[in-house]
Amino acid sequence: QKEVEQNSGPLSVPEGAIASLNCTYSDRGSQSFFWYRQYSGKSPELIMFIYSNGDKEDGRFTAQLNKASQYVSLLIRDSQPSDSATYLCAVKELGNTPLVFGKGTRLSVIA
């Protein structure tokens, strides 16, 4: 049973701070990793993805991957109240396999 684990939160950070969201996965065959943001009552939307060990930056967002530790994280710099949402981690094996999602971490950015 492939598992993707996330702390459900809520994670509360003050406006302007760095929010750090973490995700661990059980399947060592996992090859690609995705972060989705889901506002309350809305559908998940893709923020970014990462395939290789290390960091990948996109604006205020940085994804970090450590395959040896089976760990992926998302950093949000200069957090804004508009970043308040649930963040879903998703993991995919190589080939014709679907994404497996974690249950998400709820982030609250306090103004």
Place this chain on the structure above:
Amino acid sequence: DAGVIQSPRHEVTEMGQEVTLRCKPISGHDYLFWYRQTMMRGLELLIYFNNNVPIDDSGMPEDRFSAKMPNASFSTLKIQPSEPRDSAVYFCASSVLGIYGYTFGSGTRLTVV
């Protein structure tokens, strides 16, 4: 591009009734996925299609659930008969090659009373 289109947005039905959820994927996307989301279980994959062919339906909870994709631009998820425990948000998503991130529809919130 209009994105992934789902209908209806909300559905309230009585236990025992048949429910049909509809999805139009993004044109050119060859993968279509049906997910169900609840607070307790998160996002669960029910079934997915590649080029209109069902690839894996192991996530379909019971025989009461069925899904079809008669062509590249339309899919349905049917529940017959519906039960209160089927209440959830059902998402359809589509993807190119299945290797990139998925684009989700706006979802159907199903309530079975």
